[in-house]
Amino acid sequence: MERKVAVLGSGSWGTALATVLAHNGYNVSLWSRNREKVWEMAETRRNQQYLPDVELEEAISPTAQMEHALQGAETVLFAVPSHAMRKVATQAACAIHTHQLVVHAAKGFEPETLKRMSQVLSETLSTHTEGQIVALSGPSHAEEVVRRQPTTVVVSSMDARLGDKAQDMLINSYFRVYTNPDLIGVEIGGALKNIIALGAGMSDGLGFGDNAKAALLTRGLAEIGRLGVAMGAKPTTFAGLAGVGDLVVTCTSQHSRNWRAGYLLGQGYPLENVLDEMGMVVEGVKTTKAAYDLSKRYGVDMPITRELYRVLFNGKQPQQAVEDLMGRGKTHEMEDVVRYL
Numbered sequence: 521m522e523r524k525v526a527v528l529g530s531g532s533w534g535t536a537l538a539t540v541l542a543h544n545g546y547n548v549s550l551w552s553r554n555r556e557k558v559w560e561m562a563e564t565r566r567n568q569q570y571l572p573d574v575e576l577e578e579a580i581s582p583t584a585q586m587e588h589a590l591q592g593a594e595t596v597l598f599a600v601p602s603h604a605m606r607k608v609a610t611q612a613a614c615a616i617h618t619h620q621l622v623v624h625a626a627k628g629f630e631p632e633t634l635k636r637m638s639q640v641l642s643e644t645l646s647t648h649t650e651g652q653i654v655a656l657s658g659p660s661h662a663e664e665v666v667r668r669q670p671t672t673v674v675v676s677s678m679d680a681r682l683g684d685k686a687q688d689m690l691i692n693s694y695f696r697v698y699t700n701p702d703l704i705g706v707e708i709g710g711a712l713k714n715i716i717a718l719g720a721g722m723s724d725g726l727g728f729g730d731n732a733k734a735a736l737l738t739r740g741l742a743e744i745g746r747l748g749v750a751m752g753a754k755p756t757t758f759a760g761l762a763g764v765g766d767l768v769v770t771c772t773s774q775h776s777r778n779w780r781a782g783y784l785l786g787q788g789y790p791l792e793n794v795l796d797e798m799g800m801v802v803e804g805v806k807t808t809k810a811a812y813d814l815s816k817r818y819g820v821d822m823p824i825t826r827e828l829y830r831v832l833f834n835g836k837q838p839q840q841a842v843e844d845l846m847g848r849g850k851t852h853e854m855e856d857v858v859r860y861l
């Protein structure tokens with residue numbers, strides 16, 4: 521029998537993952553809410569808006585019909601932005617069955633509830649508990665994946681058998697998939713690195729150099745780890761692909777929408793214009809607000825997130841934010857380790 525996967529969301533990441541699955545021998549239903557876009561993809565065999573340079577394999581079938589996408593699929597892979605996850609999952613819920621593997625590839629929290637994506641999915645799908653959801657994360661820009669450039673990612677589930685299944689489905693010669701049972705850590709690492717990438721872009725946009733970027737990455741990782749551990753993550757996960765791996769790629773790659781948005785903000789463009797200009801999801805903006813709220817809920821100090829929050833939502837000048845970060849009281853580098861680990 522032919523094996524089928526439903527990919528829900530045909531933006532950059534959904535499309536790139538569809539190409540990996542097609543390469544691995546699966547028939548892929550690539551669902552989009554946008555009928556015109558589906559028609560265009562089916563006609564031109566390209567996703568002109570997000571990845572115009574890649575030709576879609578024959579095994580990829582674009583569709584705007586959710587039931588059609590889900591029918592007969594052994595796996596359902598959600599690849600929509602975090603803020604849209606509940607809506608899309610609600611639409612899919614009645615056609616999802618217990619035996620289907622549910623994977624998501626989003627990096628963020630639900631803005632209104634501050635919940636992780638596996639929590640949102642398990643609340644929405646009566647067929648799957650949080651322990652039966654798989655999260656896919658790690659350093660993986662769609663633009664490089666579609667060119668079949670070497671990429672490593674991590675899949676995480678509380679149920680090791682489901683993580684192994686997702687690993688077997690996605691792994692190939694250019695897409696190396698690791699497993700990690702720390703679902704909380706993998707989801708939090710993927711979400712929070714986008715905040716630091718906004719900061720790294722802003723630093724570059726302000727004209728600062730590599731020292732500043734290294735500082736942001738290192739101290740950013742410290743605050744990601746602090747919040748993550750307070751929320752139940754394993755500290756070692758942040759030394760892995762969903763932690764430092766994704767942090768490095770997102771803070772240093774010009775493919776990164778978060779880095780690019782930060783760069784424009786650092787150059788003085790207002791947030792609204794920056795988001796219009798991007799035309800793609802910049803998860804870090806909503807995630808900065810979510811992490812700011814979570815840091816208060818969990819009583820965790822997150823100075824970089826706090827300053828970015830003030831720049832994004834309170835009109836603070838980026839230059840002032842840098843001065844305030846640099847001028848904070850003296851501290852011991854490893855104070856976090858002693859206090860939180």
Ligand SMILES: NC(=O)C1=CN([C@@H]2O[C@H](COP(=O)(O)OP(=O)(O)OC[C@H]3O[C@@H](n4cnc5c(N)ncnc54)[C@H](O)[C@@H]3O)[C@@H](O)[C@H]2O)C=CC1
Pocket residue numbers: 529530531532533534552553554570599600601602603604607608625626627628660661662663799800801803
């Ligand atoms: N682009 C990349 O290289 C990577 C992206 N991700 C994550 O994957 C997720 C999706 O990102 P991208 O595909 O890059 O975003 P994108 O901006 O390229 O595309 C988003 C897609 O979601 C759809 N969408 C938006 N709101 C929707 C709604 N309410 N209902 C239905 N569909 C909706 C859009 O129509 C579009 O097809 C994000 O959480 C992102 O952080 C993760 C790894 C790599």
Ligand SMILES: O=C(CO)COP(=O)(O)O
Pocket residue numbers: 627658659660661714717766769770775776777778779801802803
């Ligand atoms: O998560 C990503 C790479 O791993 C994509 O990052 P951006 O959303 O910043 O492009």
